[in-house]
Amino acid sequence: MLETSARLLRLLSLLQARPEWTGPELAERMGVTTRTVRRDVDKLRGLDYPVEVGFGPGGGYRLGSGAALPPLLLDDDEAVAVAVTLRTAAGSGVAGTGETALAALVKLERILPARLRARITAIPVATVAPRVAATVDPAVLAAVGAACRDRRVLEIDYTARDGAPTRRHIEPIHLVAWGRRWYLVAWDRDRDDWRTLRVDRMVPRLAPDGLPTGPRFAARAVPGGDPAAFVADRVADVRPFRCVVRVAAPAERVRATIWTDQVRVEELGPDACRVRLSTDDARAAALILTGLDTDFVVESPDTLGDELRRVADRYARAVGAPRVDQPVD
Template identity: 45%
Template sequence: MLETPARLLRLLSLLQTHRDWSGTELAERLGVTTRTVRRDVDRLRELGYSIRASMGPVGGYRLGAGSSLPPLLLDDEEAVAVTVGLHSVAEVEEASLRALTKIEQMLPSRLRHQVIALRSAVVAMSPESGPPVKAAVLTAISAAIHASEGLRFDYVSHHGAESRRGVEPHRLVCWGRKWYLVGWDVERADWRTFRVDRISLRTPNGPRFTHREPPDGDVTTYLCRKMGFEMWPLRARLRMHASAADIAGRVSGIVTPVDDHTCLLEIATDSFDLVAFTVGMLGVDFEVESPPELARHLRELSHRFANATALP
């Protein structure tokens, strides 16, 4: 029979599988009597774990949510996943750093080496960390979304302009290592996107509201259009001699089918050189529909390349 501390840890590990265990099943797993199981359950409750018990032939024990945060038991894979995950969300102020420090201090040597090896082998696509965001702000916004309560906050725009907003919050989105709030701006009667690190919440919250249908029918589609297209100063519209299925997924833009062998490609950018590079990599014929400046730029590039390949 296991000693009491080891038995309690084993019991807690079984209860954390989120299923109902009968006293008999637990007793068999632990090699003790059902009376000992009841005493061990009481000990765990004294440590802060909420363990529900139900009577009857289908009754048993189940771990519930408690009023405090007792210690958690993680297996090897869970510990590595949590540690690496905390490294990737360091933008949520120092809270993730504190949690990461506590977990790493408790990792056995074999797992610590796994975490170090995994971190050294992973390359972040974004070289810069996002701006720090307070966990309390994310929690407050999430609670308002769940309760359908309006938010009142001061906001600083990209250009430094300050304003006071009243918003019906819809969703929080983590995009490109930055946190955004998507919501209905009451005063402007339109959907807006706000950087959470530029939000200073005011209390109390605004009035209750009924959630609207998301813009574009889906928040992800809306953000792809808003952040992946509308934020750029230049537009290019090209007629591609390839099907939409051949182009979609190979380029960041809006692809609209014309027929089985032709589609329209709209690209948002800050440089026509990037457009030339993008369509050149696609390897299909195309025509420029707009703007005229792009057509002139491509003609200049074609002359430059032609001169570079001319024989002496």
């Protein structure tokens, strides 16, 4: 009986590990016959686990969705990964996840072996909630993610950057978390072009069960092949004030120092780079550039230079020094 129970747990773990298995694959992994696999599947179904069986040459076994969430079986590395992810979920920008993630983490840590708790606590993780963050409805994020996975066309109501409401028919390709927001890389069928859409601005039209029902589409390759790089290129200059400065520091160090996502850094050499920054105004740009703690030269616009002189004058007055435009005797 104990051997049978252990085998059922092993079978359940395999079914959770990937979308579908054939009978011979399961039999090989478990070291049993395909007949035993069929009997064990019947036992799981008798315990109300929603194991679906496909018939025909391409048929196999898959764990479907049921009325209740079945227990998840995790190996050591998976359990550590889940726990660390839950600890960082508070800063994800997804509405309502903070307290829910904490509750799930408490349940998980309560049943973890001591060796795994030690591994988790050894990883220093801290999250800082952003001052301004557009939150995303988890149901919308899940539905968009399902549409990306299943390659289904989405019909969405979308609020454009200028506040205008639009209706769009899109082929969702990839979700990207960039800075403090979630973006969707999609092919817009109405505009016949690629688009980067903010998930917090969209309302997808879904079936009553919350899943997308649009027709399937053939996958397209994202320009450049990297969805994250594509989003970075599209969203790095969406704010009204734009400036260019030459910085006397390695590009890698500058990328690690600038906290905003509205930036492009071009390497000019081992100790120099060009920074193209997009902010709300010159004051915000001056604050970010001052934080670099290294020399830089303003290339454009002149208004940034005016703002930097104003800031420098304030710093000079703070320590009783001459103004930056005042000659020294």
